[in-house]
Amino acid sequence: MVTEGQVITCKAAVAWEPNKPLVIEDVQVAPPQAGEVRVKILYTALCHTDAYTWSGKDPEGLFPCILGHEAAGIVESVGEGVTEVKPGDHVIPCYQAECRECKFCKSGKTNLCGKVRAATGVGVMMNDRKSRFSVNGKPIYHFMGTSTFSQYTVVHDVSVAKIDPNAPLEKVCLLGCGVPTGLGAVWNTAKVEPGSTVAIFGLGSVGLAVAEGAKAAGASRIIGLDIDSKKFDIAKNFGVTEFINPKDHEKPIQQVIVDTTDGGVDYSFECIGNVSVMRAALECCHKGWGTSVIVGVAASGQEISTRPFQLVTGRVWKGTAFGGFKSRSQVPWLVDKYMKKEIKVDEYITHNLTLKEINEAFHLMHEGGCLRVVLNAHE
Numbered sequence: 001m002v003t004e005g006q007v008i009t010c011k012a013a014v015a016w017e018p019n020k021p022l023v024i025e026d027v028q029v030a031p032p033q034a035g036e037v038r039v040k041i042l043y044t045a046l047c048h049t050d051a052y053t054w055s056g057k058d059p060e061g062l063f064p065c066i067l068g069h070e071a072a073g074i075v076e077s078v079g080e081g082v083t084e085v086k087p088g089d090h091v092i093p094c095y096q097a098e099c100r101e102c103k104f105c106k107s108g109k110t111n112l113c114g115k116v117r118a119a120t121g122v123g124v125m126m127n128d129r130k131s132r133f134s135v136n137g138k139p140i141y142h143f144m145g146t147s148t149f150s151q152y153t154v155v156h157d158v159s160v161a162k163i164d165p166n167a168p169l170e171k172v173c174l175l176g177c178g179v180p181t182g183l184g185a186v187w188n189t190a191k192v193e194p195g196s197t198v199a200i201f202g203l204g205s206v207g208l209a210v211a212e213g214a215k216a217a218g219a220s221r222i223i224g225l226d227i228d229s230k231k232f233d234i235a236k237n238f239g240v241t242e243f244i245n246p247k248d249h250e251k252p253i254q255q256v257i258v259d260t261t262d263g264g265v266d267y268s269f270e271c272i273g274n275v276s277v278m279r280a281a282l283e284c285c286h287k288g289w290g291t292s293v294i295v296g297v298a299a300s301g302q303e304i305s306t307r308p309f310q311l312v313t314g315r316v317w318k319g320t321a322f323g324g325f326k327s328r329s330q331v332p333w334l335v336d337k338y339m340k341k342e343i344k345v346d347e348y349i350t351h352n353l354t355l356k357e358i359n360e361a362f363h364l365m366h367e368g369g370c371l372r373v374v375l376n377a378h379e
């Protein structure tokens with residue numbers, strides 16, 4: 001059936017209101033306009049950030065919307081002027097765009113891109129500042145420029161990475177967010193050196209990817225902290241060498257780490273989104289050089305604090321988005337690394353469900369022992 005140039009009606013999970021169950025709706029997906037790509041999403045995973053926006057705590061959260069940003073699919077059609085992908089190409093949507101021509105892309109200092117961010121932040125496409133999704137004529141906002149909880153989505157051409165067609169989409173969908181974020185936080189943002197000591201707060205997929213990256217970088221001690229003890233056994237397989245459950249300690253957790261590491265760790269990573277833990281992560285770093293990287297996303301209104309003395313005495317506070325990876329250039333490289341078995345992906349997938357079961361998938365996410373849930377969008 002020819003779908004190019006036609007409106008496609010397909011199933012999508014619509015978040016009508018914050019915190020209310022998602023509803024599988026028949027959604028109309030308009031054809032891609034200039035500089036846009038319509039993608040048939042085959043598999044999408046759930047990331048904690050989807051749950052965060054759904055909760056209503058994201059200042060950029062708009063409703064009704066179609067959430068989802070960790071996925072893989074096949075290009076169905078392209079709009080005018082799109083040259084880098086064509087129908088049939090296997091792709092990973094990238095919430096962090098890469099246009100290669102804006103001030104950010106050309107700076108050589110960041111992976112952030114400014115080309116479409118203003119539009120993606122308000123749930124529309126840049127071309128006409130409108131949505132390509134509707135339900136019975138009512139527009140539905142896009143989310144993070146990806147909206148992958150839909151059988152078809154429309155993204156900007158700067159927000160899609162073409163990947164090896166032999167890569168299993170049901171696995172490499174994870175390379176759309178969590179795994180690259182953790183690996184890149186270590187390799188690109190912190191630049192952990194061999195022999196370093198590392199503390200990771202939060203052992204979800206992002207924290208475990210930090211552990212995997214730290215092990216690959218040659219870290220000598222990788223201390224994993226989580227309040228869910230079920231994470232500890234799993235974490236060993238990702239390189240965590242020591243475990244701490246903060247609930248088992250009365251002393252501030254930063255003190256516990258300082259005491260067991262001869263003055264603090266070289267690098268710490270906050271992979272939860274909790275501002276009190278962010279403070280502890282900074283303060284468990286070694287005086288003079290310890291660097292703490294904020295990976296977790298904290299709710300609207302939350303702010304970080306510490307004594308400035310912590311920074312005066314040489315600790316460094318940093319943050320990372322998508323692990324500092326340039327999306328369109330480096331996601332294909334990460335897929336190749338997976339194909340060569342140089343990075344893990346399958347090991348992060350604990351559950352496989354269908355798009356129709358998305359509410360159950362969100363419940364699972366909040367249960368102990370769950371890492372990534374992958375949804376088959378067409379079953």
Ligand SMILES: NC(=O)C1=CN([C@@H]2O[C@H](COP(=O)(O)OP(=O)(O)OC[C@H]3O[C@@H](n4cnc5c(N)ncnc54)[C@H](O)[C@@H]3O)[C@@H](O)[C@H]2O)C=CC1
Pocket residue numbers: 047048049052177178181201202203204205206207225226227228231246271272273274277294295296297298320321322323370371
């Ligand atoms: N900066 C970026 O580019 C990205 C940021 N994120 C953010 O990273 C964070 C982690 O994401 P996921 O791994 O998907 O989440 P997750 O929910 O799977 O993992 C979080 C882990 O932290 C643990 N935890 C919660 N409170 C804790 C506490 N007080 N002390 C110790 N452990 C605690 C939980 O038990 C869980 O194991 C989220 O905030 C997410 O929004 C995710 C992807 C990209």
Ligand SMILES: N[C@@H](CCC(=O)N[C@@H](CSC=O)C(=O)NCC(=O)O)C(=O)O
Pocket residue numbers: 047049050058059060061096112117177297298299300321322
């Ligand atoms: N709208 C949110 C922004 C949250 C955020 O920081 N997102 C990360 C990616 S999280 C992926 O799971 C990010 O890349 N930020 C950079 C960006 O340009 O958005 C809020 O305001 O809290």
Ligand SMILES: [Zn+2]
Pocket residue numbers: 047048049050069070177178
């Ligand atoms: Zn994510």
Ligand SMILES: [Zn+2]
Pocket residue numbers: 097098099100101102103104105106112113114115
């Ligand atoms: Zn750019």
